Amino acid sequence: MEIHGWGRYPTVNADIDEPVDALSLSQLLQVQDQQQPAIPRGAGRSYGDSALAERVISSRFLDHFVKFDDAAGEIVCASGVTLEQILQISVPKGWFLPVVPGTRFVTVGGAIASDVHGKNHHLDGCFSEFVKSIGVMLASGETVQCSHTRQKNLFRATCGGMGLTGVILQATLKLSRIESAFIKQTALPAANLDEIFTLFEENAHSKYSVAWLDCLAKGKNLGRSLLYLGEHATDNNLELQDSFSVSVPFHSPGFLLNKYSIGVFNSGYFNLNKRGNGDKQLHYENYFFPLDRIHHWNRLYGRKGFLQYQFVIPTETAKEGISSVLREVSNKGKGSFLTVLKKMGQQNKNFLSFPLDGYTLALDFKYEQSLLPLLDRLDEIVLAHDGKFYLAKDARMNEQTFKQAYPEWEKFMKVRNQVDPDDRFTSLQARRLGLVSAPNGDRHVQ
């Protein structure tokens, strides 16, 4: 079956295994002996090729809850459970996931493997900070429990490890107390990059913060943006929302998204909101997951798909690096429909986790051949500013760039060589980035 990541690029023809429990997974790993290597796959929400291989192990049916302690705020579940399913159970009881990414349709296993971050990274860190323990089934079929204190190296390699250490079977997550299902949002406009950086620093105490940025604005308007701050409301309303959603039924013709339509949308959006719409109370779904209301929004980019490009640059050089990137994109006339800027906090100890103390920018581009040289150029700019790239979004970075951006890759490989010496878990991304013993195999990629 042909599968792809959320960006719909690249695609691969894959055999899919769907184990229903630990036993069927271990049997699968045993017969897999003479077969191709496989990569674990959750909801398929990473953008590029990190959950792609000619053989994938889907966690679709590993989707059971084990225990919810609503006094202590701790939940135990299998790795295929989605964040949405957790929130539906925990919110009415006054508990929230301490870290949520931009969609609630990811699985717990995927969130750990990508060590996702949210709008509160500057204060609270990554998803793995709140993972109390995980059970990982290794290539040998043995299940190992690991945590921040137990089997530390396996834990640090697995959180952010893109599924390359084994199959995450189960996780124990810590939740945080909320008094309301609503978020108090404040929107602040910024006329340019200087202003938005100042606003981020001034509001560093704010629980949640993220900025939408008009990537086609040039000159003195470069970096004009809207900063959205959020705090949990305290109105004791813990009701779930009857989610209204629409679906994009088919691929939109790719040409609809071009620099003109994107320019009109971006400047229109900025001008509509630049007076700041002040304070507003939003349901958590609308604050954290606005795009979840449009199912299959990835189809808007047309049949060929799109690439997300997300990087982070340390605070000292962030402004300079980000403005170079924006100028380069703007000069090449490549529009990013949705551009997001965010201040991040301390780096954690995981070998391949993305965030570090600095600023991250995420851009998305419709896929076209001429895009690839631009992204290679952006890689150079980011590297020159000591930045790194988010593996959950990556589909094209080269091995050298990756190894320069992630100096701890060798520590990661040390663990990997212990737990998976025969490359039983391998993705297209891992081969491209040289995270396997036998990279660049002869397997065909479409």
Add this chain to the structure above:
Amino acid sequence: MSSEAKKVFIVGATSAIAKETARVYARRGCDLYLVARNENQLKSLTDDLKVRGASRVSFSVADLNHFNQHAQLVGQAAEFLQGLDIALICHGSLPDQQASEKSFELAQHEINTNGLSVISMLTELAEVFINQRQGTIAVITSVAGDRGRQSNYVYGSAKAMVSTYLQGLRGRLLPFNVHVVDIRPGFVDSPMTARFKKGPLWSSPIKIAGIIVKSIERKRHTVYAPFYWGIIMFAVRIIPEFLFKRIKF
């Protein structure tokens, strides 16, 4: 009945469709009693349903081809739940057609699993439901029972047997205020069909579960899941036999 239904008995509870249906009832705070073969999966489903909101859940491990245990299983369920509002029969297997057309032993085993064991279970359930004079019995059959296709007729004939049985049972139980639903799913994307190539006609177990719950509430009789299988199977049924016998699907 409808949304006040609180006591749900599910046979073949670890199948993908049954599991999702049980989760819908769990979210509504129902009590559930489950029967299936695999103890570990039953245990983990029990925990799962409790987290999702079920108030009381228990189970029995049983191989449903041991017909003589059926009375006891139904008795245990009725005792634990203190009566039954809904009984849902989901168990089944997908036979290897080519192997079972050559071996009667295999064919018999498949017909036992997909046909006779259901009828045995229905016999026991009918007694309980007649005595309590209310409730709904729902059975998952298949569109494969609508016509005997050469690629799948062992399975199809077992399912057809159950569907025909249900038609008669429905009439018999009507005076006792007991309703009977025959649910006929088409292609379902479940572990049972993991190795099949999927196309646009395939549905998720979650979708089928939603249809089952709604059909039970609305007291439907025969339900194609999703509805378009009703149209497809109508077309399949009206193909003249002289043509049909030449079609290899």
